Amino acid sequence: MEQNSPEKIQGDSVKKNLSFQFIYQVLILVLPLVLAPYLTRTLGDTALGVYSYSYSIGQIFVVLANLGISKYGQRIIAEKKGNVIELRKVYWSLFTVHAVVSAFVFAAYMVFAFACGGNDRVVFLLQGFYVLSAFFDITWFYYGIEKFNGVVIRNTIVKAAEFVLIFLFVKSPDDLWKYTLIMALSILLGMVVLLPPTFKYVKPIRFSFADCKMQISPLMVLFIASVATLLFTFFDKTLLGIFSTKENVAYYEYSNKIVLVPRTIATVISTVMYSRACVFISRNELSEAKKYRTFSLLFIYFISFASIFGLLSVGDLFVNIYYGESFLECVGIINMLSSTILIVALADVVRTQILIPMHKDKEYMIITIISAVLNVAVSMLLLGPLGVYGVVIGSILSETISLVLISLICRKQIDWKEAFVLAVPFVIIGIAMYFSVRLVTLFISDSLFTLLIEVLVGAFVYISLSAVYLLFIYKDKETIRNIIRNLLLKFRRKKK
Structure with a gap:
């Protein structure tokens, strides 16, 4: 084991995590409510309808890409965080399975967007950035080790920038592509910025195909539940x-x-x-x-x-x-x-x-x-x-x-x-x-x-x-x- 690797990851207190998560959830719920009157007047119902429809399609692909990893990943990381070697093996094997599936799903979405986007093909293609965000989504790791502050602080900054950019660049229904680009890129950026700090906790380690294979079955069970929830x-x-x-x-x-x-x-x-x-x-x-x-x-x-x-x-x-x-x-x-x-x-x-x-x-x-x-x-x-x-x-x-x-x-x-x-x-x-x-x-x-x-x-x-x-x-x-x-x-x- 590397000397720099901690023997055990100590999570933050419940009060601290609850405070950060509470503030963040209020932020991501309130901002759309603040933006709603502005968007209905600038983009209009037709453009917003196109965005909502393309986003809902993108969300289906994101659920497919995530493969039920949210609940399963958080659980297994929480259970293994007391042993850094086991934690590293679990993280990298799980990340690999998730990355492979996400890459295939992203490719499938881009084919779908190009072939079925019709008159709104540009908007559907831009939603590809949102679908790609699933590849980098490792919030389950931070939640598993009970480090909510990193996720919240980084995403709060991204959300604030998103808010400002919408007011600066979205002025009419013709700016629908700008709105889609801002929203999709902000989600992607919010996920990408979380990746580099993980090396502080889980340095790369050798793992086998068997390590990856053992993650698939429990992932599939929770994946089916995720799909049912999506339909719901x-x-x-x-x-x-x-x-x-x-x-x-x-x-x-x-x-x-x-x-x-x-x-x-x-x-x-x-x-x-x-x-x-x-x-x-x-x-x-x-x-x-x-x-x-x-x-x-x-x-x-x-x-x-x-x-x-x-x-x-x-x-x-x-x-x-x-x-x-x-x-x-x-x-x-x-x-x-x-x-x-x-x-x-x-x-x-x-x-x-x-x-x-x-x-x-x-x-x-x-x-x-x-x-x-x-x-x-x-x-x-x-x-x-x-x-x-x-x-x-x-x-x-x-x-x-x-x-x-x-x-x-x-x-x-x-x-x-x-x-x-x-x-x-x-x-x-x-x-x-x-x-x-x-x-x-x-x-x-x-x-x-x-x-x-x-x-x-x-x-x-x-x-x-x-x-x-x-x-x-x-x-x-x-x-x-x-x-x-x-x-x-x-x-x-x-x-x-």
């Missing part, structure tokens, strides 16, 4: 586009964009905790794994119930101001889809902190396929009589079934009665926030100012009551107090 994501809009109106497609998509923001934030905790859960379960440290799951549930309940009751209380005014009166149909859709914030986040905790760390990959694959099939079946059945709401019900039901099935498989590892009791205070606090916000509407008329007041009142009530509960009533309040003390201490030190 895209099929809703496809069904609406075929059997309903284009307006319903827009209502569903733009409602989803709003709900996606808190839903993604609520699942940040699972991304951060996944690697640590893999380590705890591989070492049979079940009490530690449970402690982190409880912390995850607290985080999820805090974010989810704030988001659900927040959307229910201000959704109508928000949609009217942000999207306009023509999109008021989104209010009912958002109210229904808001339930998925909690459902998806809970399923993600069980999936990433129990199911996959326990190597139940086949069960995960089967559950994902069942959920995808159920979503399609229910959506098609209800689409005729209920329109867009039939698809919404299909999505909610399939996500719920996924949570139930995962919970049944992992029933010995998680106490849902305890989890339910943990949620009750946040439900009560959420209801209190809802009525306090609705009270505001009795005294002032609808306007942007009213929306701001409602948000501020709701945030104040929810955060204040949550602080009282967590610091003075919650059974493990000392842990919460210690976390806050440590954060304040670090802040004071930085200030000095």
Whole structure:
């Protein structure tokens, strides 16, 4: 072993990783919302439609290129990071398999783009940079060794540059190729800059074909689950586009964009905790794994119930101001889809902190396929009589079934009665926030100012009551107090 190679890679703390990942997810979700009004006015619906369609095709090829490596790679890196030799062998064999597959997929995409791009061939070819980014995607390695800061800092800089370049160069529908180039290159650059620092942790090492071969089977299982998830994501809009109106497609998509923001934030905790859960379960440290799951549930309940009751209380005014009166149909859709914030986040905790760390990959694959099939079946059945709401019900039901099935498989590892009791205070606090916000509407008329007041009142009530509960009533309040003390201490030190 080289003298410069560390014997063991020490990951960053959960608090540090959670902070970085939380900030980054907020950034990548908020920037598109800020850009949306500008792009709809400069590029227009036709150009944006071409971009969205070409991007969705590119995303299919990216999923094929990634070969399920996100979950599997992160898990195996987390399990091997205590032994640098094993870690290097696993990393380079996995990287090789991924690189070979990605290269073939990239070549296939470029042939497809050239042959089937039609009048939009230039846009499809430029999306090739996005597909090529899969070749360099090694975020799974950094997440596996619990070093989130490098990924977040580099990609934040790239995202900021992307934001500026769009305002500088995208001025009309004729600039669609510029917009596509900026977006695709920023994704590629965000992946490329992560590659050189990996040599600090995993210097090249000799490995055999057998090392590569042993990675293929588990990759394929999670790959099938990834494809099922992709179909799950895209099929809703496809069904609406075929059997309903284009307006319903827009209502569903733009409602989803709003709900996606808190839903993604609520699942940040699972991304951060996944690697640590893999380590705890591989070492049979079940009490530690449970402690982190409880912390995850607290985080999820805090974010989810704030988001659900927040959307229910201000959704109508928000949609009217942000999207306009023509999109008021989104209010009912958002109210229904808001339930998925909690459902998806809970399923993600069980999936990433129990199911996959326990190597139940086949069960995960089967559950994902069942959920995808159920979503399609229910959506098609209800689409005729209920329109867009039939698809919404299909999505909610399939996500719920996924949570139930995962919970049944992992029933010995998680106490849902305890989890339910943990949620009750946040439900009560959420209801209190809802009525306090609705009270505001009795005294002032609808306007942007009213929306701001409602948000501020709701945030104040929810955060204040949550602080009282967590610091003075919650059974493990000392842990919460210690976390806050440590954060304040670090802040004071930085200030000095």
